[in-house]
Amino acid sequence: MANESRIPIRTTADIVTARQxxxxxxxxxxxxxxxxxxxxxxxxxxxxxxxxxxxxxEVIITRGNQGGKRGICVVAHDSGPGIADVEQAMQYGYSTxxxxxxxxxxxxxxxxxxxxxxxAGQGTTITMRxxxx
Amino acid sequence: MRVPILKQGxxxxxxxxxxxxxxxxxxxxxxxxxxxxxxxxxxxIIDVTVLDVIDSFATRTLRAIAHMLxxxxxxxxxxxxxPDVAFAMVQLGLTLAGVGTALDLEEGLEYLGGRAHRLHExxxxxxxxxxxxxxxxxxxxxxxEHHSSRPRDEDENDxxxxxxxxxxxxxx
Amino acid sequence: xKRQSQKQxxxxxxxxxxxxxxxxxxxxxxxxxxxQLVAHLRQNRTQLREEWASHITEAExxxxxxxxxxxxxxxxxxxxxxxxxxxxxxxxxxxxARNLSERIIPRGVExxxxxxxxxxxxxxxxxxxxxxxxxxxxxxxxVLDAYEPAANRIANTVAVSFVQERERIIRQQQEAIRExxxxxLQVRERLLILPIIxxxxxxxxxxxxxxxLRGIRDNRAKVVVVDITGVPTIDSKVANHxxxxxxxxxxxxxxxxxxxLSSEIAQTLVTIGVDLSKVNAVGDLQGGIEEAERLLGxxxxxxxxxxxxxxxx
Numbered sequence: 001m002a003n004e005s006r007i008p009i010r011t012t013a014d015i016v017t018a019r020q021x022x023x024x025x026x027x028x029x030x031x032x033x034x035x036x037x038x039x040x041x042x043x044x045x046x047x048x049x050x051x052x053x054x055x056x057x058e059v060i061i062t063r064g065n066q067g068g069k070r071g072i073c074v075v076a077h078d079s080g081p082g083i084a085d086v087e088q089a090m091q092y093g094y095s096t097x098x099x100x101x102x103x104x105x106x107x108x109x110x111x112x113x114x115x116x117x118x119x120a121g122q123g124t125t126i127t128m129r130x131x132x133x
Numbered sequence: 134m135r136v137p138i139l140k141q142g143x144x145x146x147x148x149x150x151x152x153x154x155x156x157x158x159x160x161x162x163x164x165x166x167x168x169x170x171x172x173x174x175x176x177x178i179i180d181v182t183v184l185d186v187i188d189s190f191a192t193r194t195l196r197a198i199a200h201m202l203x204x205x206x207x208x209x210x211x212x213x214x215x216p217d218v219a220f221a222m223v224q225l226g227l228t229l230a231g232v233g234t235a236l237d238l239e240e241g242l243e244y245l246g247g248r249a250h251r252l253h254e255x256x257x258x259x260x261x262x263x264x265x266x267x268x269x270x271x272x273x274x275x276x277x278e279h280h281s282s283r284p285r286d287e288d289e290n291d292x293x294x295x296x297x298x299x300x301x302x303x304x305x
Numbered sequence: 306x307k308r309q310s311q312k313q314x315x316x317x318x319x320x321x322x323x324x325x326x327x328x329x330x331x332x333x334x335x336x337x338x339x340x341q342l343v344a345h346l347r348q349n350r351t352q353l354r355e356e357w358a359s360h361i362t363e364a365e366x367x368x369x370x371x372x373x374x375x376x377x378x379x380x381x382x383x384x385x386x387x388x389x390x391x392x393x394x395x396x397x398x399x400x401x402a403r404n405l406s407e408r409i410i411p412r413g414v415e416x417x418x419x420x421x422x423x424x425x426x427x428x429x430x431x432x433x434x435x436x437x438x439x440x441x442x443x444x445x446x447x448v449l450d451a452y453e454p455a456a457n458r459i460a461n462t463v464a465v466s467f468v469q470e471r472e473r474i475i476r477q478q479q480e481a482i483r484e485x486x487x488x489x490l491q492v493r494e495r496l497l498i499l500p501i502i503x504x505x506x507x508x509x510x511x512x513x514x515x516x517x518l519r520g521i522r523d524n525r526a527k528v529v530v531v532d533i534t535g536v537p538t539i540d541s542k543v544a545n546h547x548x549x550x551x552x553x554x555x556x557x558x559x560x561x562x563x564x565x566l567s568s569e570i571a572q573t574l575v576t577i578g579v580d581l582s583k584v585n586a587v588g589d590l591q592g593g594i595e596e597a598e599r600l601l602g603x604x605x606x607x608x609x610x611x612x613x614x615x616x617x618x
Contacts, residue, residue: 216518
């Protein structure tokens with residue numbers, strides 16, 4: 001069982017690759033039913049955020065066990081300009097672009113844990129987890 | 134991969150054949166805009182049965198396509214959204230508001246057919262749309278089968294409130 | 306889950322194994338003793354096995370099994386037991402124990418019975434060792450040093466396998482109960498009913514929605530009536546799940562009618578400010594089905610009236 005998938009994100013086609021790999025890994029980790037689609041969708045959103053705001057970056061998907069809980073961990077990292085106001089960016093419906101502003105806040109809704117850290121000029125790292133029920 | 138578009142009478146049918154990249158989606162939008170104008174189509178069915186993820190970008194694009202085609206005189210119905218995809222979409226807060234939905238191609242055609250029937254009854258396209266969009270969403274009721282739409286539209290004239298109730302698929 | 310606890314067991318047993326080796330004067334001496342032990346147990350197989358079986362009956366264990374059955378299983382356990390002492394590998398025993406558990410759990414055999422019979426075997430064999438080596442106390446001590454850890458490890462393996470198997474069966478049953486508790490029923494072509502009974506939590510809400518959405522696809526449903534008469538309370542979380550179910554159904558082209566919202570629940574929902582503007586609610590199940598039929602274009606007419614369609618006012 002591959003415990004880790006690293007997907008470089010440079011083009012929109014890589015978004016598709018990332019979510020497909022995420023779905024496979026989630027399946028290997030024992031997720032089933034709609035959770036697989038939920039995880040793939042969340043990965044799609046954070047990967048797209050990289051393309052939209054930093055041009056390129058990386059999505060790392062790993063087994064995300066913690067304590068007695070088993071799950072999946074997704075890290076989306078870029079070295080882009082960073083997000084000036086994280087709180088604002090995480091508001092549902094807020095967008096710096098012409099989008100709906102649903103991407104990141106939406107991903108947060110889909111996953112059980114969602115952390116974002118961003119430093120202006122240095123980049124953004126999003127870490128999210130989902131536990132198996 | 135470019136999405137093939139079929140012409141069937143007054144309708145266009147776009148069947149998504151494989152996973153769509155963002156570029157494919159935008160190409161689909163341009164192709165549909167072009168053909169709706171060329172063929173003077175009244176309805177468009179986009180079949181997304183094969184999509185295993187519909188994220189916020191795809192939803193936004195599908196909605197934009199539907200709204201744009203409406204301005205060009207065609208109604209759009211999205212068919213074939215799979216159970217898990219639908220569930221993930223609503224958890225993400227995406228509801229495709231203002232866009233018609235149906236189970237599959239067959240239902241999609243019926244949906245457009247029933248709709249044309251009703252429009253024919255009322256003749257006035259514009260006022261009908263205003264009526265639909267002007268009312269807040271009330272229900273999730275579905276459009277009706279072809280044969281049953283006629284008596285109910287007459288009924289609507291007696292009870293104007295019902296019209297907005299049933300307009301869910303277009304409204305919001 | 307199973308794989309994880311399995312791994313823990315393996316780790317525990319291999320650590321145990323390590324303990325055996327350091328506790329004795331050396332691997333070779335230890336193994337020689339174990340070989341001697343195995344030879345003794347093989348030689349006295351018939352007698353020891355019968356002794357053990359009679360202890361089981363005396364202790365009133367495995368009462369749900371016949372004498373013949375007990376003797377057959379006892380033979381297998383005995384042989385597996387000796388094999389573990391000989392090879393040091395518990396894998397075969399584990400597989401046998403799981404298989405045994407699968408067969409005896411449905412007959413109501415309890416954990417204490419399984420643990421009990423393995424401990425009885427351990428003691429029966431230990432007694433025979435006392436008897437054999439009673440003349441040489443030092444040798445007896447060394448034999449027991451070799452025997453006890455291995456015997457405990459076997460008891461541990463059998464008990465854990467049994468419990469794991471039981472947990473697996475419980476999980477399976479829970480799954481079955483959950484599915485039974487949210488049946489998606491087709492009452493007419495294109496019309497589904499989902500009667501929900503009992504408390505809805507997030508986990509169940511998810512499962513319920515999944516089932517309903519699959520039901521919509523499989524039955525080509527156009528209208529769904531979700532009856533929540535049997536749901537005692539609804540908080541904002543559950544209400545939002547209901548709203549999500551309604552919206553997801555619409556994405557698949559189906560309409561949802563919610564019935565059985567009690568006045569208390571309706572009050573609560575209004576008070577906590579849940580947005581139910583997208584939910585089509587009808588008072589009771591009957592009204593909901595009538596509404597659904599209307600949406601589907603059915604018209605219910607009394608048989609006597611239908612003879613004379615002009616007659617209906």
